[in-house]
Amino acid sequence: MPLNDQSVIGLANRFTVKVTPGDHDLGSWTKAEGLDVTWDIADYRAGDGGNQRWFFPGNTKYSHVRLSRAAAQGDSEKVKDWLSKTSFHNQANQEVQVTLYDSSTKKVLEWHLKNAMPAKWSIANFEAGGSNVAIETLELVHEGFLDDDVSYGG
Numbered sequence: 001m002p003l004n005d006q007s008v009i010g011l012a013n014r015f016t017v018k019v020t021p022g023d024h025d026l027g028s029w030t031k032a033e034g035l036d037v038t039w040d041i042a043d044y045r046a047g048d049g050g051n052q053r054w055f056f057p058g059n060t061k062y063s064h065v066r067l068s069r070a071a072a073q074g075d076s077e078k079v080k081d082w083l084s085k086t087s088f089h090n091q092a093n094q095e096v097q098v099t100l101y102d103s104s105t106k107k108v109l110e111w112h113l114k115n116a117m118p119a120k121w122s123i124a125n126f127e128a129g130g131s132n133v134a135i136e137t138l139e140l141v142h143e144g145f146l147d148d149d150v151s152y153g154g
Helices: 075-086
Strands: 015-020 024-028 031-033 037-044 054-062 065-070 095-101 107-113 117-123 135-141
Touching: 024 065, 024 075, 075 117, 075 135
Parallel strands: none
Antiparallel strands: 015 024, 015 095, 031 065, 037 054, 065 135, 095 107, 117 135
């Protein structure tokens, strides 16, 4: 279906990141990578079926989410504070929310990264002779953002 006058379009340069519980607002970022999911596909062929095949969904795999932005007073301090509070502590049930907005800051879409925790934080190298902006990067590992939890039994 083509876009129309009522279509609300998310802008790739307008998103925020928040951690719950605790409401740690990690601020705005300039880049988010790895917000994806893939499935292992189970392929079954019967011995008497010729080329007939059956496909079944397998395990889901989620990439690490990698966030980048210019290091800045305020937002970078919030990340450092969150990292200090979560370092060597159990992050069970911690969720990272990535929210995408449109041009008028209306929420378009939201991803809830279940049981998320920091996997890596880094800042670009400092160089006295250069004039580059210091870029900080935060990498998150999580158990997924789809509502596909399956439990068997009771």
